[in-house]
Amino acid sequence: MSRSRIKIFVASGILVSSLILLVFVGVKNTSLRHFRPEQLVAQAQEVHQKGVQIDGFIAEKSTSWDHGNFQLSFVVRDEADTARVNVVSVGKLKPDNFKDGGNVFVEGRYNADENLITASKIQTKCASKYQQAGSALATQEKYQIEAEVTQQN
Amino acid sequence: MASEIGQATIWLSAFSALWAIGMLAIGLRNRNNNAIISGRNGVVATFVLISIAVAGLIYGFLTDDFSMRYVAEGSSYYQPVLYKIAALWGKMSGSLLFWLWLIALFGTIFVWRNRHTKDSLADYALIPISVVMLFFTILVSGLIRGVYNPLSRFPNGGAMPDGAGMNPLLQTPSMAFHPPILYVGFVSLTIPFAFAVGALISGRINNDWIIRSRRWTLFSWLALTVGITLGGNWAYRELGWGGYWAWDPVENASLMPWLLCTAYLHSVMIQEKRNMLKVWNIILMVLAFEFTILGTFITRSGVITSVHAFAEGDIGVYFLSFILLSLFIIIGLIVSRWEKLKSLNWLESFLSKESVFVLNNWLLIALTLIVLWGTLWPIISEAVTGQKIAVPEEFFNKTVIIPGLMLLFLTGVGPIISWRKLTLSNLKRVFTKPIILALILLIPTISYLFLSGNIVVKVRSVYTVLCVFFSVFVLVAIADEFYRGGKLRSKRHEISLLGGFFRLIGRNKRRYGGYIVHVGIVIVYIGIMGSKGYFLLESKSVTNGQSIEIGKYQLTLKRGFEESHPNFELSGAEFDIKRNGKYIKTMQPARGFYFQAGQGEQDTIESAITHFGLNDLYIALGPLPQDASDYVSRGEPVSVQVYHNPLISLVWVGVAIMVVGGGVSMFEKNYKYNVKTDA
Numbered sequence: 001m002s003r004s005r006i007k008i009f010v011a012s013g014i015l016v017s018s019l020i021l022l023v024f025v026g027v028k029n030t031s032l033r034h035f036r037p038e039q040l041v042a043q044a045q046e047v048h049q050k051g052v053q054i055d056g057f058i059a060e061k062s063t064s065w066d067h068g069n070f071q072l073s074f075v076v077r078d079e080a081d082t083a084r085v086n087v088v089s090v091g092k093l094k095p096d097n098f099k100d101g102g103n104v105f106v107e108g109r110y111n112a113d114e115n116l117i118t119a120s121k122i123q124t125k126c127a128s129k130y131q132q133a134g135s136a137l138a139t140q141e142k143y144q145i146e147a148e149v150t151q152q153n
Numbered sequence: 154m155a156s157e158i159g160q161a162t163i164w165l166s167a168f169s170a171l172w173a174i175g176m177l178a179i180g181l182r183n184r185n186n187n188a189i190i191s192g193r194n195g196v197v198a199t200f201v202l203i204s205i206a207v208a209g210l211i212y213g214f215l216t217d218d219f220s221m222r223y224v225a226e227g228s229s230y231y232q233p234v235l236y237k238i239a240a241l242w243g244k245m246s247g248s249l250l251f252w253l254w255l256i257a258l259f260g261t262i263f264v265w266r267n268r269h270t271k272d273s274l275a276d277y278a279l280i281p282i283s284v285v286m287l288f289f290t291i292l293v294s295g296l297i298r299g300v301y302n303p304l305s306r307f308p309n310g311g312a313m314p315d316g317a318g319m320n321p322l323l324q325t326p327s328m329a330f331h332p333p334i335l336y337v338g339f340v341s342l343t344i345p346f347a348f349a350v351g352a353l354i355s356g357r358i359n360n361d362w363i364i365r366s367r368r369w370t371l372f373s374w375l376a377l378t379v380g381i382t383l384g385g386n387w388a389y390r391e392l393g394w395g396g397y398w399a400w401d402p403v404e405n406a407s408l409m410p411w412l413l414c415t416a417y418l419h420s421v422m423i424q425e426k427r428n429m430l431k432v433w434n435i436i437l438m439v440l441a442f443e444f445t446i447l448g449t450f451i452t453r454s455g456v457i458t459s460v461h462a463f464a465e466g467d468i469g470v471y472f473l474s475f476i477l478l479s480l481f482i483i484i485g486l487i488v489s490r491w492e493k494l495k496s497l498n499w500l501e502s503f504l505s506k507e508s509v510f511v512l513n514n515w516l517l518i519a520l521t522l523i524v525l526w527g528t529l530w531p532i533i534s535e536a537v538t539g540q541k542i543a544v545p546e547e548f549f550n551k552t553v554i555i556p557g558l559m560l561l562f563l564t565g566v567g568p569i570i571s572w573r574k575l576t577l578s579n580l581k582r583v584f585t586k587p588i589i590l591a592l593i594l595l596i597p598t599i600s601y602l603f604l605s606g607n608i609v610v611k612v613r614s615v616y617t618v619l620c621v622f623f624s625v626f627v628l629v630a631i632a633d634e635f636y637r638g639g640k641l642r643s644k645r646h647e648i649s650l651l652g653g654f655f656r657l658i659g660r661n662k663r664r665y666g667g668y669i670v671h672v673g674i675v676i677v678y679i680g681i682m683g684s685k686g687y688f689l690l691e692s693k694s695v696t697n698g699q700s701i702e703i704g705k706y707q708l709t710l711k712r713g714f715e716e717s718h719p720n721f722e723l724s725g726a727e728f729d730i731k732r733n734g735k736y737i738k739t740m741q742p743a744r745g746f747y748f749q750a751g752q753g754e755q756d757t758i759e760s761a762i763t764h765f766g767l768n769d770l771y772i773a774l775g776p777l778p779q780d781a782s783d784y785v786s787r788g789e790p791v792s793v794q795v796y797h798n799p800l801i802s803l804v805w806v807g808v809a810i811m812v813v814g815g816g817v818s819m820f821e822k823n824y825k826y827n828v829k830t831d832a
Binding site: 004005007008011012015016019022023026027029030031032033034035053065067068070091092093094095096097107121 | 320322391392393394499500501502503508511512515519522523526527530531540541542543544545546547548551552555556690692693694757758773774775776790791792794
């Protein structure tokens with residue numbers, strides 16, 4: 001094998017190894033454990049004072065905005081509302097699409113003693129839904145569509 | 154009637170796509186020209202049939218036919234016409250139908266452009282195009298759980314009194330155009346992919362397939378560039394968080410094909426010049442296409458938990474199966490053609506244009522893999538450990554910096570380094586000036602960027618210094634290329650220097666169009682450095698007459714206001730803006746109140762954004778009642794979030810320059826390839 005080929009292989013090896021190391025260190029230092037609310041509550045002490053991510057639903061009538069402290073507070077529940085987690089966010093506005101019962105993602109530091117996430121990031125579901133929400137019959141029922149109404153019209 | 158006809162045409166198009174595949178395969182195997190022509194007609198017939206379906210759906214939107222489920226879920230009476238049409242691609246099955254229509258359109262254009270060619274490569278390429286068409290036809294047929302036929306009506310024959318309407322966040326011009334332009338980018342990659350597969354099937358592994366697919370690839374790249382940028386621009390204008398990129402899985406899904414396409418566009422130059430990297434180029438093009446399908450899988454399957462993912466139905470299984478099956482077949486073809494794919498030359502020197510391009514490929518692929526790893530890590534971690542691990546924005550921001558800066562440096566090195574081996578004379582001739590000038594101009598450039606009202610804090614990272622140094626290096630290197638070439642032509646043809654530049658570009662659009670793209674890339678890098686690395690944020694609640702300060706700006710609340718629009722109301726607050734104590738402008742951020750039948754009341758952030766030179770002042774409001782004028786005049790608090798985004802305009806300007814460069818490059822005509830035609 002020629003010297004230039006050897007150099008190229010060695011350099012490629014160094015580059016690939018460096019990039020793998022970069023990714024490994026990056027994942028190790030930044031990753032967050034992801035939970036649903038019921039999972040977080042069940043494993044609360046394990047993740048006390050650690051970064052977590054949860055996704056759930058905004059509990060009805062739980063949202064409040066404190067103008068003075070620029071603070072948003074709300075509760076995230078699981079789908080069956082068997083578990084709840086408190087969330088507080090300071091210095092950030094409530095995102096669009098944020099409404100009771102809506103999906104929400106929260107990243108932040110978890111305090112197990114208070115069952116509270118101090119959020120660094122809050123996101124709601126994208127406005128563009130690339131999915132069919134249940135059956136056509138469910139859609140009809142949701143929007144109270146009646147065949148008789150159309151026929152009369 | 155439109156619904157019924159449309160549904161029927163979707164079913165018929167499955168047969169026409171199947172016919173096309175069958176006839177082309179038979180015709181190519183038996184050298185039967187009539188069968189081949191019939192196969193081509195099958196592609197055109199599919200386009201006609203799907204066009205009827207799309208027209209039927211658009212008709213449903215424009216006539217407010219809320220007996221059609223897709224129309225009812227995505228539109229409403231008062232929705233403006235532009236957004237009624239945009240609703241076509243607003244949800245799952247309509248977006249898949251639009252995707253299918255684009256494939257059929259590009260397939261038909263492909264048939265027309267190759268109608269006089271006597272060689273078979275184009276016909277071989279039509280087979281994978283028809284297979285992709287067939288796949289998407291199955292997806293929208295209504296056979297798959299979770300994806301209904303977009304032309305279908307409600308099962309009980311009823312209709313909604315009014316549609317649910319498109320989400321207010323999507324009712325903006327940039328979001329109306331972002332999806333179709335992005336789809337054009339994704340779907341048009343099918344053509345160069347088909348050429349690659351056609352070359353493998355036919356055994357014609359020379360440069361023909363690359364040359365003939367080049368314009369399609371550039372077109373895809375341009376559409377992806379514009380589509381991705383429009384998405385970022387929409388996020389910036391509409392979402393109220395002052396940013397434009399958050400490394401969400403759906404954003405990553407569009408970036409990865411773009412990175413691979415960029416790698417491919419560079420790599421093919423090596424094959425054309427030195428007959429190297431043939432396998433590399435086939436793999437890059439195949440991966441670019443497969444990543445468009447992967448992106449669709451990520452967006453629609455719900456397999457990755459994200460703000461964009463909604464878990465329902467079996468569609469993910471279909472996408473994954475398509476990816477795996479197609480990769481299996483293509484890998485088999487590559488193995489079977491291995492002897493023909495071997496490079497005729499090898500890298501002669503570590504310091505050469507070829508090596509730089511290979512390194513460029515490695516870095517772009519590395520970036521793709523970093524993004525892919527971060528995107529899929531939640532699934533992988535859950536599968537391996539049982540615990541889903543999320544990878545936040547911080548992972549991507551930290552991990553891409555170093556390969557990104559290396560790429561920036563290569564953006565300047567690649568154009569000026571010599572082929573085969575860097576000689577001392579080449580080193581002196583082309584590298585000395587840019588390096589010395591970059592060192593000299595480093596301090597003044599940093600002073601300009603970090604003073605003069607742009608970035609108002611000190612440099613806090615060595616990456617910033619490297620970014621500026623490399624950027625100046627690249628700009629000087631490319632400017633020198635233009636200057637030397639332009640001067641030569643101006644002397645040779647006895648014309649002005651400007652005339653020399655135009656002649657230079659005109660004679661080699663590909664090369665100099667590419668250099669213009671590189672200039673645009675540099676501008677984008679500087680814009681990202683400023684806006685992502687050095688933005689300022691202030692959050693405060695103020696009452697009437699009170700101020701909030703950010704950088705050199707002072708914002709004073711003057712009054713509240715309301716505005717009425719056909720399908721929404723605005724309630725906002727007016728701020729006087731002063732810079733260094735002097736009044737410059739009034740800004741009016743607001744909250745928008747939309748009322749739509751299926752969605753209830755929604756209030757949205759309607760940010761006010763003003764450009765001051767290269768920088769933006771960005772104001773978003775917290776919760777505000779609909780009677781803002783009374784509310785403010787009573788002295789009630791208004792929550793305000795203000796961003797100072799330095800150099801952000803360079804992001805949009807840089808992309809515009811990239812598009813100009815790509816457009817210039819696309820019109821390179823001086824290609825000669827050995828294709829026999831009737832003409």
